Amino acid sequence: MYxxxxxxxxLPESQLRKMGSSEGQQTFCLKWNHHKTNLVEILEALIKVxxxxxxxxxxxxxxxxxxxxxxxxxxxPYFQSILADVPMDHCSILFPGVKDFEMxxxxxxxxxxxxxxxxxxxxxxMKVAEQLEVKGLFDMTELRRRPGSSERxxxxxxxxxxxxxxxxxxxxxSNSRWPPPLTAPVLSAAYDSADMNPLKRKKLSSMLATRDTxxxxxxxxQATPIDSSQPMSLVCHPVNQESTRLHxxxxxxxxxxxxxxxxxxxxxxxxxxxxxxxxHYNRSxxxxxxxxxxxxxxxxxxNQRSFHSSPPPANFQQDVRAGxxxxxxxxxxxxxxxxKQYTRSDIMSAIECxxxxxxxxxxxxxxxxxxxxxxxKVKKLGITTSRPMSRGxxxxxxxAAFPYGLSGTSGSExxxxxxxxxxxxxxxxxLEGATRDGGREALHAMALAAAAHAALTPRTxxxxxxxxxxxxxxxxxxxxxxxxxxxxxxxxxxSGVIVPPRNFALDCGSERD
Amino acid sequence: xxDQQFFLKWNDFQTNMVTSFRHLRDEKSFTxxxxxxxxxxxxxxxxxxxxxxxxxxxxxxENPSKHPIIILKDxxxxxxxxxxxxxYAGEVNVSQEQLxxxxxxxxxxxxxxxxxxxxxxxxxxxxx
Numbered sequence: 001m002y003x004x005x006x007x008x009x010x011l012p013e014s015q016l017r018k019m020g021s022s023e024g025q026q027t028f029c030l031k032w033n034h035h036k037t038n039l040v041e042i043l044e045a046l047i048k049v050x051x052x053x054x055x056x057x058x059x060x061x062x063x064x065x066x067x068x069x070x071x072x073x074x075x076x077p078y079f080q081s082i083l084a085d086v087p088m089d090h091c092s093i094l095f096p097g098v099k100d101f102e103m104x105x106x107x108x109x110x111x112x113x114x115x116x117x118x119x120x121x122x123x124x125x126m127k128v129a130e131q132l133e134v135k136g137l138f139d140m141t142e143l144r145r146r147p148g149s150s151e152r153x154x155x156x157x158x159x160x161x162x163x164x165x166x167x168x169x170x171x172x173x174s175n176s177r178w179p180p181p182l183t184a185p186v187l188s189a190a191y192d193s194a195d196m197n198p199l200k201r202k203k204l205s206s207m208l209a210t211r212d213t214x215x216x217x218x219x220x221x222q223a224t225p226i227d228s229s230q231p232m233s234l235v236c237h238p239v240n241q242e243s244t245r246l247h248x249x250x251x252x253x254x255x256x257x258x259x260x261x262x263x264x265x266x267x268x269x270x271x272x273x274x275x276x277x278x279x280h281y282n283r284s285x286x287x288x289x290x291x292x293x294x295x296x297x298x299x300x301x302x303n304q305r306s307f308h309s310s311p312p313p314a315n316f317q318q319d320v321r322a323g324x325x326x327x328x329x330x331x332x333x334x335x336x337x338x339x340k341q342y343t344r345s346d347i348m349s350a351i352e353c354x355x356x357x358x359x360x361x362x363x364x365x366x367x368x369x370x371x372x373x374x375x376x377k378v379k380k381l382g383i384t385t386s387r388p389m390s391r392g393x394x395x396x397x398x399x400a401a402f403p404y405g406l407s408g409t410s411g412s413e414x415x416x417x418x419x420x421x422x423x424x425x426x427x428x429x430x431l432e433g434a435t436r437d438g439g440r441e442a443l444h445a446m447a448l449a450a451a452a453h454a455a456l457t458p459r460t461x462x463x464x465x466x467x468x469x470x471x472x473x474x475x476x477x478x479x480x481x482x483x484x485x486x487x488x489x490x491x492x493x494x495s496g497v498i499v500p501p502r503n504f505a506l507d508c509g510s511e512r513d
Numbered sequence: 514x515x516d517q518q519f520f521l522k523w524n525d526f527q528t529n530m531v532t533s534f535r536h537l538r539d540e541k542s543f544t545x546x547x548x549x550x551x552x553x554x555x556x557x558x559x560x561x562x563x564x565x566x567x568x569x570x571x572x573x574x575e576n577p578s579k580h581p582i583i584i585l586k587d588x589x590x591x592x593x594x595x596x597x598x599x600x601y602a603g604e605v606n607v608s609q610e611q612l613x614x615x616x617x618x619x620x621x622x623x624x625x626x627x628x629x630x631x632x633x634x635x636x637x638x639x640x641x
Contacts, residue, residue: 056578058576062575062576078549078552081552081554082547082549082554082582082584083582089579090578090579091578091579091580091581091582092576092578092580092581092582093581093582093583093584094572094576094581094582094583094584095583095584095586096572096583096584096585096586097585097586097587098584098586128586131551131552131584131586132584133552
């Protein structure tokens with residue numbers, strides 16, 4: 001089967017969805033996860049070879065562009081109204097006074113949802129976009145006129161297109177309504193694939209973005225245990241998430257849910273010790289580490305999601321409508337957190353302490369070693385700890401919080417989460433972040449991890465330097481340990497409401513290596 | 514048989530042409546060009562546009578298309594309508610405060626009779 005396709009009928013969903021079906025006539029949902037992305041991809045490919053184009057845009061100096069009317073109409077109500085009553089085989093649209101670079105930029109924007117422009121061109125392009133009512137660009141200018149708009153508008157530059165680098169456009173100041181995205185700077189070298197083209201990127205991101213049907217959740221939830229064995233470092237960093245909105249056009253509201261207002265994101269450097277060391281850590285612990293993606297996503301957000309997911313925030317639709325994809329240039333690197341900030345001697349000392357009777361948690365705090373890692377090491381050495389971690393309970397809580405079993409458990413703290421379950425929404429965000437930061441290989445790896453059909457066999461890529469943020473350096477030994485621990489310790493399926501047999505999958509995965 | 518030529522002249526020819534084109538425009542029949550500005554469109558005839566404006570003439574000649582759509586930048590829809598009215602009827606009412614902007618737009622579009630330094634300036638009558 002095609003990697004992205006899932007025969008969802010495999011799962012009778014009467015349990016998950018009201019399907020208006022009578023007894024014996026169960027309705028099945030056949031869904032191709034790649035449908036939307038495929039459509040976008042095809043259009044983009046078609047325009048490149050100018051196939052099926054049905055209109056010609058002519059700008060100054062007789063420069064012509066071919067385009068599909070359906071794309072123009074989809075991206076601009078103006079075009080829609082103009083083209084509606086021009087039922088011709090092939091029409092020409094003349095734009096006297098419009099320069100070719102302006103039209104080129106707008107067309108690229110309309111076909112791909114993003115475009116790189118130089119700062120000098122922004123005002124002109126925006127003006128044309130406004131005139132043509134190009135969605136995303138036009139709507140934003142409407143918002144700008146609104147008095148209540150709190151967007152910081154740099155002078156002499158369009159509102160949400162903040163010039164950052166000479167040849168690029170960066171997002172506006174991060175809006176607190178949106179959760180900061182998570183990025184994946186460190187990924188397995190096994191997924192260090194060839195350069196991802198934008199098509200693929202889009203495809204993958206929206207594949208994850210559109211996953212919020214119950215069925216899909218289930219499918220993904222089943223998929224994650226297998227693939228979650230991939231080491232992955234997901235790091236928060238403050239970047240506006242508007243491109244996510246644009247890609248996902250409203251269907252991904254779960255992953256883009258605003259951060260709850262009482263807990264605004266803060267950008268403090270995160271402490272590397274003692275995070276997520278216990279599944280039960282109390283609120284003060286958590287607020288202290290609110291910027292930890294693991295804890296934040298896996299507990300609070302999943303709870304919120306399961307209880308409040310249905311109605312998206314009031315401002316959501318609007319934001320989607322007005323969603324502009326600001327391009328984050330690769331030059332604008334966030335502050336990557338190094339995923340391993342302890343030394344070998346640290347861990348050795350910590351192990352020694354545990355051997356001498358200290359609890360793993362305490363030792364991890366003392367030496368700044370992720371408790372999870374420490375625990376696994378200790379376990380491997382056969383040392384009994386004074387305070388074993390209770391993964392079973394942790395899972396249970398997650399399962400209960402999120403019936404579809406998507407909730408991510410916290411990973412190990414050195415940025416190589418040995419996470420058995422990766423929250424796909426988490427992935428999605430990371431994916432978005434990675435996209436914008438040019439971490440294409442990272443992106444690819446994550447997408448692969450998210451897709452159910454990524455390699456079942458955990459790979460063991462060579463270690464690379466832990467200092468390099470992009471270079472994927474999975475602690476494969478760690479994660480193998482983790483798997484074995486999981487296998488030993490989790491013989492029972494979790495007790496969530498509807499939880500796919502992820503432990504089983506986990507076991508399979510670890511059995512194979 | 515002598516081949517004597519007769520001179521047939523319809524005195525109302527010009528009036529008829531003007532009213533006919535006007536009708537055609539009102540009915541939108543045989544319109545073959547769409548003008549768009551400020552998010553609104555109006556349809557017209559290439560022939561009339563070409564006849565009344567060298568700007569449109571060259572534009573339409575350069576882009577032979579069955580039904581081109583011309584998206585005008587920086588033109589007010591009000592002025593566009595007034596200009597079309599002038600092209601089809603030869604006269605139009607423009608309010609005084611709109612007049613400078615209107616004439617400027619007409620000059621940009623090189624509307625004959627409004628833009629060119631004319632042999633005879635169109636008489637601007639004050640009404641109302």
